[in-house]
Amino acid sequence: GYTPRHHTFFEMLGNFSFGDYFKREAIEFAWEYLTKVLEIPEEKLHVSVFMEDEEAYKIWKDVIGLPEEKIHKLGVEDNFWSMGDTGPCGPCSEIYYDRGEEFGNPEFGSDDDNRYLEIWNLVFMQYNKDKDGKISPLPKPNIDTGMGLERIASVLQGVNSNYETDLFLPIINWVSEFTGKTYNPEEPKSINTVSMRVIADHLRAITFLISDGVFPANEGRGYVLRRILRRALRYGKELGIKEPFLYKGVDKVVEIMYETYPELKANKEFIKGLVKSEEERFIKTLNRGMALLNEIIEKAKKEGRKHITGEEVFTLYDTYGFPVDLIEDIARDNNFGVDIAKYYQLLEEQKERARKHWKSQAKEVKEIYLYLKNRLEDNQFLGYETLQVSDARIVAIVNGNEVTSEIKEGEEAELILDKTPFYPEKGGQVGDTGIIEKDGSLFKVFDTQSPTDGLIIHKGKVLFGSFKVEDTVLAKVDKERRENIMRHHTSTHLLHSALRNILGEHVKQAGSLVHPDYLRFDFTHFEGLSDEEIKKIEEFVNEEIMKNEPVICQQMSYDEALRTGAMAIFDEKYGDNVRVITxxxxxxxxxxxxxxxxxxxxxxxILSESAVSAGTRRIEAVAGRKAVEKGLKEHFLIKELSQILTTKEDELVEKVEL
Structure with missing residues (x-):
């Protein structure tokens, strides 16, 4: 909202070439598109090139015919593009639109340059940079260009800011109508103008982030979304808005964008519900924190200081949950500084205290497993077809952190077989248990894990006898336990479908646990479920069970699976070939x-339904034997209560209320 051309969400246009056309063609295509297709006057265009890229300079000068004074040579910081510290890189050439002398006569490319608007960046990816910083030519140079839709729209629509284009102005007009405040683009630094621009920009980002499966959280991209949403709310407060309002603006964003992004229309109600829920939660925090922050600012003024201390920032954040970025925004509006360095010091000290009480949850692959993976062929999993393999061969034994050749009675170890019916824990499903045996020897499997792809380890204990590498053994999964797991796993699929049918297609799986005793299913939804909704979901799943339809498993390519309508779980990693369960x-x-x-x-x-975090709910349920056990337990409990209270079962509630 503070500049006319930068956004939290924007649409990037571009063209690419991978080993085909290169520098000359890319420049010619860009020039043709701008001057012939979009009909932008040639005299309004300037370009920049990397100071050492004579090839690009000559193409612009000799092929395109651009005057030398309109070709600007700039350094590495401006005109050399890299993917990172290492990898593909190369010079670039940027195309600028001259907005005219009324925007001043600044030095081309300077920080305060509002006259020359960069509209297209042509990147000539022709080098590779190694870890030592050495640059070498790529065997096949590439082209990667990027043109911001919002900027080119401002040029074509003849407006001085992206916010006056038809991508933003309808949202700004909605904010103006909602608040009764006037939007004046001629006063870009006024609080009304800044606030409306921030809200319009952030509403677009919020809508697309949630539609793409990002939900408010305290870390990662979810935290970015939460910060954007809360910042927009804070600027709504500057316009006098005291109640949730952003969720209403989602309608306007969808109205503008849905033809190109039809998924926005399908997800609209979910987006609105989640935004409203997050707004309501934060307004409580904002009101409490704003009052305290205003007291801090007034106190600082009386003390003659023009900054908020790190201790004050930390207290606002740690005790009251007030976002630091909003503290910085409010301080800036009051011409105050913030001792952010001290805040980060205090935050790090707090984290260090927490580290002493909690062990890291990061899962690292032990060196012993990496060693075995490189030494052994991939273990063959046969557990889809059978629960018992009679001719498995022990290919490795791990005792502690060492590879050994033999284990004896009483020892705990990990056996690795060339083929196994034991399913290792993954995808939310717990690992199998069972036994591995040979004549006179028995190994009890407590758990099955796959620490790295292609390696399946059977954790357990030798109950009697001994086992050696190369022994042929019988591997047998606990049948009843596996059957309970399978019932619960297929139930999660039916539950997912039930949720989407009853609550809406915005529902997506956000996590699961498939256990022999129960299932846990996390899903995206913005509010708690009513008793009636839970009843409908349970009935839906049981109707599907009673149909007794075959469960079909198919192997196919990932793209083919999506074309057939199969659902992929957000954030899950899939290979080229996938397994589809119908x-x-x-x-x-x-x-x-x-x-x-x-x-x-x-x-x-269904046993329970609860909240996990903003926009994420959790259902715990049981199936098969466990569901029958639960039903019988409830039945006998009701029967016993009925006898104690000497009343009929269907009159129990009325009796208790008396």
Whole structure:
């Protein structure tokens, strides 16, 4: 909102060449598109090139015919593009639109240059930089160009700011109508103008982030979304808005953008619900924090200082949950500084205290497993077809952190087999248990894990006898436990479909746990479920179970799976070939184990529904034997209460209320 051309969300146009056309063609294409297709006057265009890129300079001068005074040679910081510290890189040439002398006569490319608007960047990816900083030519140079839609729209629509284009102005007009405040682009630094621009910009980012599966959180990209949303709310407060309002503006963003992005229309109600929920939560924090921050600022003024101390910032953040970026914004509006360095020092000290009480949850692959993966062929998993393999061969034994050749009675160890029916924990499904045996020897498997792709380890203990590398053994999965797991896993697929059918297609899986005793399913939704909704979901799943349809497993390419309508889980990593599970109306990509027919599940019952975080709910449920056990337990409990209170079962509630 403070500049007319930078945004939290923008649309990038571009063209690419991978080993095909290069510098001359890219420049000619860009010039033709701007001057012939978009009909921008040639005299309004300037370009910059990397100071050492004579080839690009000559193309602009000799081929395009641009006067030398309109070709500006700039340094590495401006005109040399890199993907990172290492990797592909190369010079670039930027095309600028001259907005005219009324915007001053600044030095070309300077920080305060508002006259020359960069509209297109042509990157000539012709080098590779190694870890030592050495640059060498790529065997096949590439072209990567980028043109901001919002900037080129401002040029073509003849306005002085991106915010006056038809991409932003309808949203700004909505804010103006909603607040009764006037938007004046001629006063770009006025609080009304800045606030409306911030809200318009942030509303676009919020809508697209949530539609793409990013939800408010306290870390990662979810935290970025939360910061953007809260900043927009804070500027709404500057316009006199005291209640949730951003969720209403989602309608305007969708109205402008849905033809190009039709998923926005499908996800609109979910986006609005989640935004409203987040607004309501933060308004409480904002009101409390703003009052305290204003007291801090007034106190500082009386003390004759023009900054907020690091201790004050830390207290606002740590005790009251007030976002630091908003503290900085408010301080800037009051011409105050912020001792951010001291704040970060205090924050780091707090983190260090926390580290002493909590162990890191990061999962690292032990060196012993990496060694075995490089030494052994991939273990063959046969557990989809069978729960027992009679001719498995022990290919390695791990005892502690060492590879050994033999384990004896009483020792705990990890066995690795050339082939196994044991499913290792992954995709939310717990690992199998069971036994591995040979004549006179028995190994009890407590857990099965896959620390790295292609390696399956069986954790357990030798109950009697001994085992050596190269022994041929019988590997046998605990059948009843696996069947309970399969019932719960297929139930999660049916539950997912039920949620999407009853609550809406905005529902997406956000995590799961498939256990022999229960299932846990996390999903995107903006509010708690009513008793009636839970009843409908449970009935839906049980109807699918009673249809007793076959559960079909198919192997196909990832792209083909998506074309058939199979659902992929957000954030899950998939290979080129995937496994597609069709169970009744459900069709999902899944590597887990499942029942043969939906009827094999037997019965499904929801135990609880609760919140995990903003925009994420959790259902815990049971299926099969566990669901029957739960039903019987409740039945006998009701029967016992009925006898104690000497009343009929269907009159229990009325009796208790008396």
């Amino acid at each position: 169970a009744g109306i459900s069709k999902e990509l899944c590597g887990g184990t499942h029942v043969s027919r939906t009827g094999d599940i037997g019965y499904f019952k």
